[in-house]
Amino acid sequence: MALQTKYIIIDPHLCKACFKCVEGCPKKALGKVNLFFHKHAKVSKSKNCIGCNKCVKTCEFGAISEIKAQ
Numbered sequence: 001m002a003l004q005t006k007y008i009i010i011d012p013h014l015c016k017a018c019f020k021c022v023e024g025c026p027k028k029a030l031g032k033v034n035l036f037f038h039k040h041a042k043v044s045k046s047k048n049c050i051g052c053n054k055c056v057k058t059c060e061f062g063a064i065s066e067i068k069a070q
Contacts (some may be wrong), residue, residue, distance in 0.1 A: 001044040005029065007051035007067055014063035015040035021055035021064055030055060 003010045017039035022030045031044030041063070043049070056064045 001029075001033065002046055004067070005043055005046040005051075007049050008043075008053070008056060009065050009067055010041055010043065011063050011065070012040040012042075014061050015059075016061050016063070017041070018060070020058045020060075024054050024058045026052065026054065031051035 003012060011042050012033075017032075017034070019041060021031055022032055022043050027045075027050055028048040029045045029048035030044060031042050033040050041055075052068075053066055056066050058064075
């Protein structure tokens with residue numbers, strides 16, 4: 001289970017499983033861990049991520065951060 005692409009990183013401890021980021025991703029790079037006892041967003045297709053940061057902007061809880069180019 002991936003929690004990052006080359007553009008974003010997800011902190012599952014901050015994720016509240018609203019899944020707005022998953023719904024808002026234009027390239028369907030994000031998915032859900034949706035078990036009864038364990039819920040958070042995940043990266044399901046990291047190669048699809050284009051770095052648009054819609055997920056970063058959508059997350060109200062600060063669970064998704066942009067990875068700055070070095």
